[in-house]
Amino acid sequence: MKNSKTTVKRIAARGHYDKETIYAVLDAACICHLAFVYEGYPVVIPTIYGREDDYIYFHGSSASRMLKTVDDDISISLSVAMVDGIVLARSGFHSSLNYRSVVAFGVAEKVVDTSEKENALKQITEHIIKDRWEEIRPINEKELQITDVFKLKLDEVSAKIRTGEPKDELADYKLNIWSGVIPMKTTYMEPESDSHSKDLPVSKAALRLTERKNK
Amino acid sequence: MKNSKTTVKRIAARGHYDKETIYAVLDAACICHLAFVYEGYPVVIPTIYGREDDYIYFHGSSASRMLKTVDDDISISLSVAMVDGIVLARSGFHSSLNYRSVVAFGVAEKVVDTSEKENALKQITEHIIKDRWEEIRPINEKELQITDVFKLKLDEVSAKIRTGEPKDELADYKLNIWSGVIPMKTTYMEPESDSHSKDLPVSKAALRLTERKNK
Incomplete structure (x- = not known):
């Protein structure tokens, strides 16, 4: 390819x-x-x-x-x-995601x-x-x-x-600047029943999705 | 516009x-x-x-x-x-995000x-x-x-x-199909220091970001 x-x-x-x-x-x-x-x-x-x-x-x-x-x-x-995640380098140039x-x-x-x-x-x-x-x-x-x-x-x-982690210019590692990563993830929350589904058991597919995605 | x-x-x-x-x-x-x-x-x-x-x-x-x-x-x-969020309707046609x-x-x-x-x-x-x-x-x-x-x-x-919530065909509301929404959100986790920043205080900007985004 x-x-x-x-x-x-x-x-x-x-x-x-x-x-x-x-x-x-x-x-x-x-x-x-x-x-x-x-x-x-x-x-x-x-x-x-x-x-x-x-x-x-x-x-x-x-x-x-x-x-x-x-x-x-x-x-x-x-x-x-x-x-x-957000990659915080010591320079803007090397900051990344x-x-x-x-x-x-x-x-x-x-x-x-x-x-x-x-x-x-x-x-x-x-x-x-x-x-x-x-x-x-x-x-x-x-x-x-x-x-x-x-x-x-x-x-x-x-x-x-x-x-x-960030990849900085060699000279920049000496600087007193905190660098690292803020990890990010997508969280799937509890399924919310619509107004016509309040008395029905929650969809198995929905329950499995939230369980699988959040583990 | x-x-x-x-x-x-x-x-x-x-x-x-x-x-x-x-x-x-x-x-x-x-x-x-x-x-x-x-x-x-x-x-x-x-x-x-x-x-x-x-x-x-x-x-x-x-x-x-x-x-x-x-x-x-x-x-x-x-x-x-x-x-x-994922919008689970009673039909595929009306399922959405x-x-x-x-x-x-x-x-x-x-x-x-x-x-x-x-x-x-x-x-x-x-x-x-x-x-x-x-x-x-x-x-x-x-x-x-x-x-x-x-x-x-x-x-x-x-x-x-x-x-x-989903908008279904009127006739479909009678069906015994659970419908609703799985809300989703982006979670920002604790900032992770890179190998050269272990002894430095974590970036204030990073701490403020995770606090602001997760509240």
């Missing part, structure tokens, strides 16, 4: 090109950002997505009304980024086959919360029809990961 | 166009995503940024080697998105004036962690010279915010 566009040049040691590393980052994040060119201008929008094997799925309607106007395949760039990120390039194809579309929507739901698909009311014809789904094959893709 | 590109069409009630709302979202997030067109293709990358008044600042070198090749002003789209997001469009200008550049880098550092700028070793000539800084005026910009 390493080529001219995806090769991480700036700090090569942070670049990763193996599926295991890349897919772990894609699976851990909640949303991605998609960029595409619309009437000559770059457009970036946040959206949810799912991954199955070497494909990313997303739906056009939630993504953007602009993407909704696209009837053909469309060139996109996709990014996923999670911040794991700890993070896990993936950037992919490619042509997103509109999914037309109905069962492929349904499976894609399942992957998107399951990406956000595993096993929820079985709990909800099945998708109906009308919903399937009005939802545009795209898929992107993960060919041109790479990950960048930074971990650990 | 409302025009054809920024008008939030899909669910109009979620759109916001006032500075107060938009800037609060921009100030709360840690990273943004930038999109630009490079050799005809869309490119999206995550990067840090700062805001002062009606301008967003970011630096090209951290952003991307591709942006580094840009010597002129460049058309960009910028997005900031924070996920506040609670979130705060901002999308901006415009032409990013290269900052050439040295003192403007230094101030921009201060804003970027201060955006990540307030009052850190005073604690660190001042920026030097060489660092200023090799860092490309861009600014984007916040003209064409809008926010989208979703809060609250």
Whole structure:
């Protein structure tokens, strides 16, 4: 998956090109950002997505009304980024973040086959919360029809990961400046029942998610 | 700031166009995503940024080697998105996320004036962690010279915010399906001293950040 566009040049040691590393980052994040060119201008929008094997799925309607106007395949760039900590170096120049990120390039194809579309929507739901698909009311014809789904094959893709403490200029280590890391994490809180669910047992998928994410 | 590109069409009630709302979202997030067109293709990358008044600042070198090749002003789209919760509806179609997001469009200008550049880098550092700028070793000539800084005026910009419980199809409320929200938040943990700072008092800026963010 390493080529001219995806090769991480700036700090090569942070670049990763193996599926295991890349897919772990894609699976851990909640949303991605998609960029595409619309009437000559770059457009970036946040959206949810799912991954199955070497494909990313997303739906056009939630993504953007602009993407909704696209009837053909469309060139996109996709990014996923999670911040794991603030890196406080002795200089601004070396101050940084700890993070896990993936950037992919490619042509997103509109999914037309109905069962492929349904499976894609399942992957998107399951990406956000595993096993929820079985709990909800099945998708109906009308919903399937009005939802545009795209898929992107993960060919041109790479990950960048930074971990650990600051790397300062040698001379700066003598300075009396505290340096280190403020670790950050995403916390999933107790599921809150909506006004119609007060008497129902909380979704097993929701309970499992909060348990899994917070351990 | 409302025009054809920024008008939030899909669910109009979620759109916001006032500075107060938009800037609060921009100030709360840690990273943004930038999109630009490079050799005809869309490119999206995550990067840090700062805001002062009606301008967003970011630096090209951290952003991307591709942006580094840009010597002129460049058309960009910028997005900031924070996920506040998973919204579990009774159908996949209405399942969603609670979130705060901002999308901006415009032409990013290269900052050439040295003192403007230094101030921009201060804003970027201060955006990540307030009052850190005073604690660190001042920026030097060489660092200023090799860092490309861009600014984007916040003209064409809008926010989208979703809060609250799921909105289901009326007929679906009768179903015996638990629905609700799993709230999410970013937790900032105790600052960890690096190997050269073990005997120094922890940065006041770091302590204030974790206190402020976690309350």
